[in-house]
Amino acid sequence: MIDGWLLDVHSDHAGQQMLAWLIDIDGVAHRCSVPWHPTLHVHGSARDLEQLLYWLQQPEIQQRFSIGGMRQKKARLALDTYEIHQVLEIDVLLHHRLKGLAQHIEARGNFHRFSLFSVDAHVAQRFLHEHDCVLFQYVRWDGEHLHSLQMMSENGENFPPFHIIRLSADFKHPKGFISHDDEPMRLEFESIQQEGFAPSPSFTMSREIHRSECESARSFLVKFQSIMNELDPDIVLTQGGDRHLFPALLSMAKQTNAPLHLGRTSDSLSVSKAAQTVHSYGQTLHRPASYLLQGRLHLDLNNSFIVREGGIVGLFELARHSRQSAQEISRLSPGSVISAIQMRVALDDGVLVPWKKNRPEDTKTALELLHADRGGLYLDSQPGLHGPVIELDFASLFPSIIASRNISPETLNCACCQPPRTGDSSGFVPLHPEVAEQEFRHRQLAEHLGSGLFPQTQSKALQVPGLNTHTCARTQGFLGRVVAPLIERRRQLKQLRRRPGDPYDLRQNALKWLLVTCFGYTGYRNARFGRIEAHEAICAWARDILLTTIELAHQSGWDVLHAIVDCVWLSDRLGRTAPEQHAAALEFAEQVSQIVGIPLEFEDIYTFIAFLPSRMHGAGSLTKYWGLGQNGFKIRGIEMRQHSSPPWIRNLQQTALTILAKESEINDRNIPSTRAQWDVLSWYRSEIHRLKKGELNLSEAILTRRVTKPLTDYRVKNLTYAALERARRRGYLVLPGTKIRYVVIDILASVSYDRVVLSEEIETSESSLGQPCIQHYRSLALRAIWAILAPFGWTETSIQSAGLQRSLLEFNPEFV
Amino acid sequence: MGRSVLPWRTRIEAELHALGPFRRALPVDEQMLLDVLLNDVRTRRAAGGMLPAHDPWNPLLLSMMLGLSQRIHKLELRLERLEGEAADD
Numbered sequence: 001m002i003d004g005w006l007l008d009v010h011s012d013h014a015g016q017q018m019l020a021w022l023i024d025i026d027g028v029a030h031r032c033s034v035p036w037h038p039t040l041h042v043h044g045s046a047r048d049l050e051q052l053l054y055w056l057q058q059p060e061i062q063q064r065f066s067i068g069g070m071r072q073k074k075a076r077l078a079l080d081t082y083e084i085h086q087v088l089e090i091d092v093l094l095h096h097r098l099k100g101l102a103q104h105i106e107a108r109g110n111f112h113r114f115s116l117f118s119v120d121a122h123v124a125q126r127f128l129h130e131h132d133c134v135l136f137q138y139v140r141w142d143g144e145h146l147h148s149l150q151m152m153s154e155n156g157e158n159f160p161p162f163h164i165i166r167l168s169a170d171f172k173h174p175k176g177f178i179s180h181d182d183e184p185m186r187l188e189f190e191s192i193q194q195e196g197f198a199p200s201p202s203f204t205m206s207r208e209i210h211r212s213e214c215e216s217a218r219s220f221l222v223k224f225q226s227i228m229n230e231l232d233p234d235i236v237l238t239q240g241g242d243r244h245l246f247p248a249l250l251s252m253a254k255q256t257n258a259p260l261h262l263g264r265t266s267d268s269l270s271v272s273k274a275a276q277t278v279h280s281y282g283q284t285l286h287r288p289a290s291y292l293l294q295g296r297l298h299l300d301l302n303n304s305f306i307v308r309e310g311g312i313v314g315l316f317e318l319a320r321h322s323r324q325s326a327q328e329i330s331r332l333s334p335g336s337v338i339s340a341i342q343m344r345v346a347l348d349d350g351v352l353v354p355w356k357k358n359r360p361e362d363t364k365t366a367l368e369l370l371h372a373d374r375g376g377l378y379l380d381s382q383p384g385l386h387g388p389v390i391e392l393d394f395a396s397l398f399p400s401i402i403a404s405r406n407i408s409p410e411t412l413n414c415a416c417c418q419p420p421r422t423g424d425s426s427g428f429v430p431l432h433p434e435v436a437e438q439e440f441r442h443r444q445l446a447e448h449l450g451s452g453l454f455p456q457t458q459s460k461a462l463q464v465p466g467l468n469t470h471t472c473a474r475t476q477g478f479l480g481r482v483v484a485p486l487i488e489r490r491r492q493l494k495q496l497r498r499r500p501g502d503p504y505d506l507r508q509n510a511l512k513w514l515l516v517t518c519f520g521y522t523g524y525r526n527a528r529f530g531r532i533e534a535h536e537a538i539c540a541w542a543r544d545i546l547l548t549t550i551e552l553a554h555q556s557g558w559d560v561l562h563a564i565v566d567c568v569w570l571s572d573r574l575g576r577t578a579p580e581q582h583a584a585a586l587e588f589a590e591q592v593s594q595i596v597g598i599p600l601e602f603e604d605i606y607t608f609i610a611f612l613p614s615r616m617h618g619a620g621s622l623t624k625y626w627g628l629g630q631n632g633f634k635i636r637g638i639e640m641r642q643h644s645s646p647p648w649i650r651n652l653q654q655t656a657l658t659i660l661a662k663e664s665e666i667n668d669r670n671i672p673s674t675r676a677q678w679d680v681l682s683w684y685r686s687e688i689h690r691l692k693k694g695e696l697n698l699s700e701a702i703l704t705r706r707v708t709k710p711l712t713d714y715r716v717k718n719l720t721y722a723a724l725e726r727a728r729r730r731g732y733l734v735l736p737g738t739k740i741r742y743v744v745i746d747i748l749a750s751v752s753y754d755r756v757v758l759s760e761e762i763e764t765s766e767s768s769l770g771q772p773c774i775q776h777y778r779s780l781a782l783r784a785i786w787a788i789l790a791p792f793g794w795t796e797t798s799i800q801s802a803g804l805q806r807s808l809l810e811f812n813p814e815f816v
Numbered sequence: 817m818g819r820s821v822l823p824w825r826t827r828i829e830a831e832l833h834a835l836g837p838f839r840r841a842l843p844v845d846e847q848m849l850l851d852v853l854l855n856d857v858r859t860r861r862a863a864g865g866m867l868p869a870h871d872p873w874n875p876l877l878l879s880m881m882l883g884l885s886q887r888i889h890k891l892e893l894r895l896e897r898l899e900g901e902a903a904d905d
Contacts, residue, residue, distance in 0.1 A: 366870070367868075367870065369820060369821060370821055370868040370869070370870070371868050373820050373821040374821075374823075374824070374865065374868065375823065377862060377865070377866075378861075378862055379862045380858070380859050380860070380861055380862050543866070547866075563862075614858075617851075617854070617855060617858055618855060619855050619858035619859050620859065
């Protein structure tokens with residue numbers, strides 16, 4: 001019998017059983033082999049199922065797909081129906097044969113006679129669900145089964161005392177293009193105590209090995225392996241392990257024929273998932289190959305959005321909620337994690353998870369489509385500088401709408417309810433999951449809800465504003481039950497947060513991304529539990545809530561300067577002092593929260609805030625602003641926030657803002673003085689002077705662009721093409737989805753690849769590669785400084801001619 | 817699934833862009849007046865988006881008329897103030 005914390009669960013190499021890894025109180029790892037196999041469910045007519053059963057009983061088929069037992073069973077197939085259907089349950093003895101069998105059955109049914117379920121739910125998740133265990137929980141292994149000894153901690157405790165090491169490397173060619181044949185010259189194992197984890201008993205001193213101290217590459221690897229075995233970490237952190245370090249080690253191991261087992265099993269290091277290029281939200285992204293370890297977790301900090309946003313504690317928080325392996329979800333998007341949580345809730349509900357979604361969009365007239373197919377509301381900003389300004393934000397608006405308005409695929413336009421004709425807000429569902437559950441129990445008892453065969457007017461059924469859609473008053477929606485616990489958990493973590501970046505803050509930030517993607521997944525065509533009408537209903541409620549907030553703000557003596565979907569910027573109309581405004585804003589937020597049933601929170605008070613005009617027409621541009629709040633500047637949309645901008649441009653804007661923020665330069669109207677604006681102009685000119693004199697380093701001028709397609713697909717020979725062409729000529733292939741970094745040296749060069757130099761060349765070259773192109777960087781600098789001075793009324797022409805130019809269209813004449 | 821209808825801002829920007837040839841043929845002073853009317857539409861995009869219609873010109877014209885009314889109102893207030901000052905003198 002072994003007691004310990006559950007580190008990871010995965011299928012064994014042969015795919016015949018599950019390996020559960022337990023770390024005991026002394027830090028010793030235990031491998032528990034659990035005989036387990038997944039099952040597949042098939043629904044079809046009784047006759048078709050019988051024929052299928054007969055077919056699958058053929059010895060050749062059973063052997064080919066490793067079919068174990070088969071049985072007829074009754075199960076719920078959809079969220080919106082409680083009917084139980086007959087399904088064929090098939091045991092698949094080898095885990096990796098599951099998908100092949102599903103494809104075979106689908107083809108056998110001519111792609112329409114069978115509906116398949118439980119095909120791609122992750123095996124670890126299904127295993128943990130069946131054993132009622134959660135990762136990082138204290139469990140007992142009795143030789144046959146896992147038993148949880150501790151409820152899933154929800155009170156913000158530390159994660160278990162896992163032994164964490166950071167593995168870093170210095171390469172033979174540390175600069176320039178990355179090559180898998182590049183040998184690591186030094187490897188360092190640093191034992192670390194991660195904040196948010198209990199202290200590990202295995203904490204050791206750091207170790208390092210040098211290639212120069214080893215006779216051969218093979219002995220270097222053997223030494224590396226022995227240190228790995230000696231330290232025996234539970235978690236290995238790398239920065240670029242998937243992209244650089246592990247491929248290089250693997251290449252070395254192949255060349256020298258040295259054994260390399262970085263996991264706790266005898267399996268050699270190998271690629272777990274090949275590299276791929278994906279398209280997400282209009283972006284082309286490259287995912288490097290994954291190197292997963294057995295028995296310990298390999299987390300590549302450079303290859304994980306979740307770790308970048310929520311740290312390791314955020315990742316573990318999500319792994320616990322989704323019941324998936326931390327090292328697997330570290331390489332997934334938050335959307336995949338929310339999808340996994342939805343599957344988990346469906347499993348809890350006893351609903352089979354469909355393999356392929358088959359729900360078309362409801363039929364609509366063109367006018368209904370025009371009304372329904374709209375996003376959140378953006379109130380056009382009033383361009384210019386304003387101060388003081390208060391920002392209020394709705395906490396998790398879209399997920400809260402899902403939970404409080406009971407929006408879910410199965411609750412929309414239900415057959416059992418009709419909303420009352422008069423607008424009534426009494427049907428809002430409380431956000432706390434337990435209170436919401438009680439509320440629905442109470443509704444069941446208090447109301448005579450009828451049989452559900454004919455629609456009855458229900459006072460708590462909610463009409464979606466502006467659409468011919470309502471939500472059910474009888475049944476708590478599936479999506480609400482997914483998001484409400486996450487909203488509540490995030491609220492608790494935010495209360496425990498002591499400072500930005502502490503473990504609680506990181507964990508709540510990871511949850512934030514889950515909640516953000518949850519809304520998007522309702523409209524995603526491949527989401528198993530998505531429905532476009534749910535997406536439309538959420539947007540309709542969001543617009544209505546923001547309009548209600550704006551109306552209430554006007555009634556309470558505020559001007560609404562700008563509003564973006566879930567936040568508003570308010571300026572006082574009643575001449576209240578700053579403390580009075582702060583108190584009034586809190587009171588107003590409380591009032592709105594009560595009315596709409598979703599918390600409106602105080603975000604910040606800005607000494608001044610600038611909303612940028614559009615470069616094209618001068619009207620307000622969307623999400624481009626900068627403002628000096630209580631904790632420094634909040635900046636959105638301008639060059640210094642863009643990853644593509646060179647460091648020189650970011651510094652230009654940063655320094656300009658610092659000049660404007662000088663206390664001595666802020667006048668009695670709470671805005672930077674004219675002298676401060678002139679100081680910014682002087683700063684800009686001095687930098688242009690530096691550029692012209694050739695004093696700007698190439699490293700300060702590096703532009704970054706994401707490559708969206710292969711070189712051969714480019715039709716326009718732009719700067720990115722030039723950089724790709726230059727890389728190709730130097731024998732380096734830049735894959736779509738990765739980034740290319742370059743400096744423009746001569747924008748007018750007749751040969752495209754002479755227009756730029758690559759950052760890798762700058763790192764390695766010992767001779768001069770030229771100077772940043774004056775023409776190109778001067779125009780970038782002008783745009784950047786315009787974003788700072790335009791709210792004061794400056795134009796590009798006036799910035800260049802150092803004077804103010806009056807025009808009929810000036811939007812903020814008070815600063816002229 | 818996904819968005820089927822173009823966002824309102826994109827639709828009206830396309831409508832305003834389509835006025836390009838008309839604008840080119842106007843005298844310069846009238847071009848400036850037209851630009852003011854077009855910006856009246858742009859500053860009321862959020863309100864226009866709340867009135868989805870097959871024909872975008874209804875919210876477009878309403879926005880222009882509101883802009884004109886706003887400028888007339890400002891002039892009325894100014895006139896009233898000047899008349900008041902003149903009467904005081």
